Amino acid sequence: MSDKAIRLSGIGGPEVMRLEDVEVPAPGAGQATVRHSAIGVNFIDTYYRSGRYPMPLPAGLGIEAAGVVEAVGEGVSHVRAGDRVVYFGGGQGAYATRRTMEARPLVKLPDQVRDEVAAAIWLKACTVEFLVERCAKVQAGDTVLVPAAAGGVGVLLCQWLADKGVTVIGTVGSDAKRAIAAAAGCHHVLAYHEVPAQVRALTDGRGVDAVLDGVGRDTFTASLDALKRRGMMVSFGNASGPVGAVDFAILSTKGSLFATRPTLFDYYASAEDFELGASAVLRKLCDGVIAPHIGQHFALGDAVACHRALEARETVGSTLLMPG
Numbered sequence: 001m002s003d004k005a006i007r008l009s010g011i012g013g014p015e016v017m018r019l020e021d022v023e024v025p026a027p028g029a030g031q032a033t034v035r036h037s038a039i040g041v042n043f044i045d046t047y048y049r050s051g052r053y054p055m056p057l058p059a060g061l062g063i064e065a066a067g068v069v070e071a072v073g074e075g076v077s078h079v080r081a082g083d084r085v086v087y088f089g090g091g092q093g094a095y096a097t098r099r100t101m102e103a104r105p106l107v108k109l110p111d112q113v114r115d116e117v118a119a120a121i122w123l124k125a126c127t128v129e130f131l132v133e134r135c136a137k138v139q140a141g142d143t144v145l146v147p148a149a150a151g152g153v154g155v156l157l158c159q160w161l162a163d164k165g166v167t168v169i170g171t172v173g174s175d176a177k178r179a180i181a182a183a184a185g186c187h188h189v190l191a192y193h194e195v196p197a198q199v200r201a202l203t204d205g206r207g208v209d210a211v212l213d214g215v216g217r218d219t220f221t222a223s224l225d226a227l228k229r230r231g232m233m234v235s236f237g238n239a240s241g242p243v244g245a246v247d248f249a250i251l252s253t254k255g256s257l258f259a260t261r262p263t264l265f266d267y268y269a270s271a272e273d274f275e276l277g278a279s280a281v282l283r284k285l286c287d288g289v290i291a292p293h294i295g296q297h298f299a300l301g302d303a304v305a306c307h308r309a310l311e312a313r314e315t316v317g318s319t320l321l322m323p324g
Contacts, residue, residue, distance in 0.1 A: 002022075003022050003023070003096065004096065005022040005093065006019055008058060011050060011051035027103075031101060031102060032069050033069070034070065034106070036097060038065065039119060040088075040321075041062070041306060043238075046310060064086075064094055064119065079106045088105060088126065090102045132212075138164065140164055143202075144211070145208045146161070146168060146212055147223065148214055149171060149181035150170075150172045151316075152317055153237075156184075156292070157212055169188045169189075169202060171195055172192075173191075176316070180317065206228050207231060213236065217244065218240035228255065235260070236262055293316065295316035295319065
């Protein structure tokens with residue numbers, strides 16, 4: 001059976017993705033060949049496909065998957081053939097049955113972590129780790145607002161924060177998503193239109209210590225209004241579109257707020273940072289603190305339908321592409 005991969009020859013809507021036969025080369029120095037068993041789908045994939053985040057074309061798509069190492073090239077010692085691994089990064093191309101890639105991002109999986117769980121959680125969990133621990137530096141006893149608390153990242157944020165001793169206020173768009181957020185450890189689940197008034201009521205008028213907002217444009221103003229004086233706004237995603245131009249003075253008028261727009265790769269750029277974050281995520285996984293809510297599976301050949309559902313906010317929790 002030939003190997004298959006989603007390829008892009010142009011940018012645009014989901015229809016620009018094509019499932020094609022591909023040749024997978026043998027690994028060179030510093031590389032490994034991985035046969036995928038499950039592929040993680042992330043909203044950032046739609047940014048690359050649509051051109052919001054530019055990349056050279058033609059190209060593959062996808063940055064996260066789990067599978068088995070089939071071969072390694074010269075100089076690779078941290079993984080070997082037969083190892084079960086998970087990764088994010090290493091360039092675009094995870095939407096494939098098999099690929100040869102840079103070996104550095106590959107992380108060996110413990111026996112107790114299934115491939116599907118790893119693919120559904122890895123990039124999102126690493127995102128949660130850096131947001132909570134190294135960006136917002138959330139402490140036990142804090143109160144944190146999580147927009148889209150039933151999404152793939154939102155569920156993990158609720159789990160991680162609740163385990164840390166944080167009071168979690170989440171927002172969702174439906175009753176079904178309300179139940180998911182509550183099950184993930186969200187202490188108070190609100191509708192979007194209830195922010196910031198209900199947040200103020202729940203905090204005796206004080207506001208939250210931090211907002212971890214992956215929604216973007218539609219929630220930005222309400223998220224700022226939910227913060228306490230000198231609170232931290234972390235805007236880490238654009239699910240509803242980019243926030244756009246912001247008058248910097250708004251931070252002073254709303255209480256001398258702090259604000260940042262971080263990216264995962266800046267927090268996992270060095271070998272030391274990567275080891276710090278990955279080790280923390282593996283501990284949480286093995287201890288059962290975090291677990292994905294896998295809401296839907298799509299066949300690799302149904303990537304177009306997958307992206308349409310994702311952008312229409314019809315998905316719940318994490319989404320997987322299955323290579324075969």
